[in-house]
Amino acid sequence: MKHYLSIDDIDSIPSWLSLAAECKKAPLKYRKLGEGKVLGLLFFNNSLRTRLSTQKAAFHLGMHCMTMNFGSEGWALEFEDGTIMDQGKAEHIKEAAQVVSQYCDVLGVRAFASLTDKEKDEAEMVLNGFKKYASIPILNMESATGHPLQAFADLITISEHSQKKNPKIVLSWAPHPKALPHAVANSFIKMMGQNPQFEFSITHPMGYELNQDLVQHIPVSYDQNKALKDADFVYVKNWSAYQPYGAVLNNDPHWMLTQDKLGQAKFMHCLPVRRNVVVEDRVLDGNNSLVIQQANNRTYAAQVALLKILESL
Numbered sequence: 443m444k445h446y447l448s449i450d451d452i453d454s455i456p457s458w459l460s461l462a463a464e465c466k467k468a469p470l471k472y473r474k475l476g477e478g479k480v481l482g483l484l485f486f487n488n489s490l491r492t493r494l495s496t497q498k499a500a501f502h503l504g505m506h507c508m509t510m511n512f513g514s515e516g517w518a519l520e521f522e523d524g525t526i527m528d529q530g531k532a533e534h535i536k537e538a539a540q541v542v543s544q545y546c547d548v549l550g551v552r553a554f555a556s557l558t559d560k561e562k563d564e565a566e567m568v569l570n571g572f573k574k575y576a577s578i579p580i581l582n583m584e585s586a587t588g589h590p591l592q593a594f595a596d597l598i599t600i601s602e603h604s605q606k607k608n609p610k611i612v613l614s615w616a617p618h619p620k621a622l623p624h625a626v627a628n629s630f631i632k633m634m635g636q637n638p639q640f641e642f643s644i645t646h647p648m649g650y651e652l653n654q655d656l657v658q659h660i661p662v663s664y665d666q667n668k669a670l671k672d673a674d675f676v677y678v679k680n681w682s683a684y685q686p687y688g689a690v691l692n693n694d695p696h697w698m699l700t701q702d703k704l705g706q707a708k709f710m711h712c713l714p715v716r717r718n719v720v721v722e723d724r725v726l727d728g729n730n731s732l733v734i735q736q737a738n739n740r741t742y743a744a745q746v747a748l749l750k751i752l753e754s755l
């Protein structure tokens with residue numbers, strides 16, 4: 443049984459990329475593979491792209507899909523062992539995961555970071571709770587520390603639009619009024635690390651250093667203009683501070699991505715995006731924005747991950 447929990451579950455990036463291209467060309471080619479199989483999607487947080495693109499991917503593979511907004515519709519779940527459940531939590535993950543496993547063949551889970559409890563977030567309490575107690579494969583639809591479906595869609599997009607074998611790719615922090623998780627940035631960094639042919643670097647204000655275990659030796663600059671010079675792709679994303687965990691330290695509007703800073707580079711963002719806060723209209727409405735293509739590739743990223751899971755059943 444295969445899970446897709448992180449990009450470490452991709453056995454071969456070239457073969458996943460070529461399968462994504464095949465699925466994009468002929469989306470229904472593997473529709474027999476999922477016939478009679480049920481995909482359950484549990485959302486503890488909001489979604490537009492992940493929900494619809496994963497459902498579409500399931501449809502392409504002949505699967506039936508059941509979706510539940512668990513955060514608002516399901517019983518509040520207890521994840522700790524040995525708790526006296528006399529407070530707000532009505533159901534334990536042990537029963538919930540085993541019950542869902544009887545209704546579904548594959549289970550997608552979306553559960554963001556709390557940004558208040560670093561230890562629990564890093565332990566991936568929700569995702570790993572389902573992994574531990576479910577008896578079916580788990581698909582990560584964005585967890586506390588990673589968004590591997592997004593990262594694979596991003597790689598598909600870069601591979602489709604790069605004119606060079608070794609493009610210069612920059613991940614740039616941008617301002618945002620709310621504290622956002624690190625998941626998208628984390629998975630993008632990991633994906634760049636799996637593709638050492640890219641000239642990859644990160645730029646952010648002082649204080650927004652990401653998890654050093656992931657960043658390792660990737661060049662980091664506090665000077666956005668310098669970092670963006672001659673870039674081929676600029677991936678913009680906000681994240682809250684890692685230390686102090688979840689804090690908003692800086693909302694300097696000078697970090698918003700403008701057309702002048704982008705120059706000739708392609709612009710990428712996972713969406714949703716706040717216009718004229720994270721990035722100016724001219725960039726999003728310009729010819730170099732890839733955000734719609736990225737969102738389209740979410741379907742084929744999910745389709746390949748599901749296809750690999752189905753093959754392993």
Ligand code: CP
Nearest residue numbers: 489490491492712713
């Ligand atoms: N990029 C992304 O995961 O979008 P949603 O939050 O709308 O699913």
